[in-house]
Amino acid sequence: MTLARTWSVGLAGVHGALVDVEVDLSAGVPGVVLVGLPDAVVRQSVDRVRAAVVNAGGRWPLRRITIGLSPASMPKQGSGFDLALATAVLAADGAVPPESVGRLVLIGELGLDGSVRAVRGVLPAVLAAARAGHATVVVPAGNAGEAALVEGIEVLAAGTLAEVVAHLEGRASLPRHTRPALPPTPPGPDLGDVVGQPIGRRAVEVAAAGGHHLFLSGPPGAGKTMLAERLPGLLPALDEQAALEVTAIHSVAGTLPPDSPLVTRPTFEAPHHSATMAALVGGGSGPIRPGALCRAHRGVLFLDEAPEFPRAVLDTLRQPLERGSVTISRAGGAATFPCRAQLVLAANPCPCASAAGDAACTCSPLERRRYQGRLSGPLLDRIDLRVDLPAVTRAAWLETGTAPEPTSVVAARVAHARAAAAARLSGTGLGVNSQVPGRLLRERWSPPRSALRLVERALERGALSVRGYDRVLRVAWTLSDLAGRTVPGPDEVAEALGLRLQRAAA
Known part of the structure; x- marks a missing residue:
């Protein structure tokens, strides 16, 4: 299969909107075309994703890769699309089952070594995914506590791209993160x-x-x-x-x-x-x-x-x-x-x-x-x-009778x-x-x-x-x-x- 789809979330203020990430592999001169109003950070994500896939033990397809981010009229900003782009490319190339990513929402930035790094705005992104009816999200381990605040959605914490690939292949499951017990709030000034x-x-x-x-x-x-x-x-x-x-x-x-x-x-x-x-x-x-x-x-x-x-x-x-x-x-x-x-x-x-x-x-x-x-x-x-x-x-400062x-x-x-x-x-x-x-x-x-x-x-x-x-x-x-x-x-x-x-x- 040369076409795969997964999901991520874009932010406008404190409101999230689901972004459909589609990848198509076709014959032609190897290269990547990214469409859908990406900003400079999203455009540069192609190089980060390629290095992360290779350093995580995967194979980058030597074909013409077309990546579409929909809705096309919505500006896409930030590095939170990296994880969704990587999994969609691997699914289109057959490295992971395409059906395993079809309803998955993936949020996270990739390091060149394949690590999944925390990003801003995970809570509104997960809220948007829950409102859209998605049941499972994959987020960086550093954002898992924040994402687990949303009721009714399964939160999977990812530390590396290799862990995500193993989960999609069925070899090892990502840890499910539940809502943490909140520490007591320290008292403020009295x-x-x-x-x-x-x-x-x-x-x-x-x-x-x-x-x-x-x-x-x-x-x-x-x-x-x-x-x-x-x-x-x-x-x-x-x-x-x-x-x-x-x-x-x-x-x-x-x-x-x-x-x-x-x-x-x-x-x-x-x-x-x-x-x-x-x-x-x-x-x-x-x-x-x-x-x-x-x-x-x-x-x-x-x-x-x-x-x-x-x-x-x-x-x-x-x-x-x-x-x-x-x-x-x-x-x-x-x-x-x-x-x-x-x-x-x-x-x-x-x-x-x-x-x-x-x-x-x-x-x-x-x-x-x-x-x-x-x-x-x-x-x-x-x-x-x-x-x-x-x-x-001075009298008020030195007075000790009434607290x-x-x-x-x-x-x-x-x-x-x-x-x-x-x-x-x-x-x-x-x-x-x-x-x-x-x-x-x-x-x-x-x-x-x-x-x-x-x-x-x-x-x-x-x-x-x-x-x-x-x-x-x-x-x-x-x-x-x-x-x-x-x-x-x-x-x-x-x-x-x-x-x-x-x-x-x-």
Whole structure:
């Protein structure tokens, strides 16, 4: 037989699509023709595959080889097609039974010595194979734990091409990999380490309970970074579907820890202020990769020294934060990544960042305005909570009488508040207060008119935009859930307004 077919998976963002790999051997001058929109990596795979087949003890056919990757209109990127190409060529040449590869999905890169190397994006690839009805996948041994997270599909772990050939010939079976027992997640930083800062601690608790964005401003040493790093510990653990979503993103990005194939805790991303637009949102010159915002999906994106980021880079966050997803288009295709993350910004009040506060500041009023003006108004308008942190006093630092509440205590209140919000939002497809559209807030969950007088007055005098009005209502509902109330009262609305306007008033 001179025609053989097998299957692999191509990726577009975090979504996989089955690729039909066909090989035809015909008479003519020996050579290889590869069709189906391959990129440079896929085109170069022919030489890798040839060397791997020979060094694994096989024979490379000295005939004209035509390789088709279907659907032909879909761009093919990456080295994950190597294993499927090698087995299809061997099956077309009769070295392995063609029927043994007809329904098999093979994913993996080949080394020149015939070893099967790990690749990115195995989890979304196996999910795509399972959705398409395939029962068995062959993946590199280094990706087997990740692939076994998908229920209802048999995962075979391959270390070398020779092992795959022996399995297809029936001489020795590849080991079947089952879902591994996940190691316990180590505890993160504890909120009890934060000394003083009751306003900052309250803001972080409210942000965790309602999924709100947060802006922390204060002098160096005030605890901005400490508070941001402890926010993920207050968030509930990811459920099965959310964990697979986050794990798929990190698999495509190549940041998945090998000893922990499933991400079960909200992630924390803190890119440096020199990060480019592609590093923050996603993109790149080769295959489209998720940026820090996408890797923080269902977790926290922390931008320390936010005014030091280029303003254009920060403004690219505005639409993705509203939509919860980002689509990156290139000439060769487009990729969509989920990015429903909580944004935490931190900034010093001025360029000199004097730890002693305004008394020792050497910046002129114009310099302070320019520095604070690097954060655009439209971006700040999307931030629900804006808190100015004072410098930690000596008395608070040395006080030993009362220990601050640890993460476990605050996380329990957050979980209770989130449960109350989930019960209220049941049937709407929404999970937390920050996701509730403004129309629903005003029509279905509007607080009593008597509780809204303060926020309506702020709207009338221009201290709030209409978007800001809705965001104050969302925070008020979160405060109500934390207090165990069924509807926000004047106190919750006033505190929500204060948490939003504190920075503006400063």
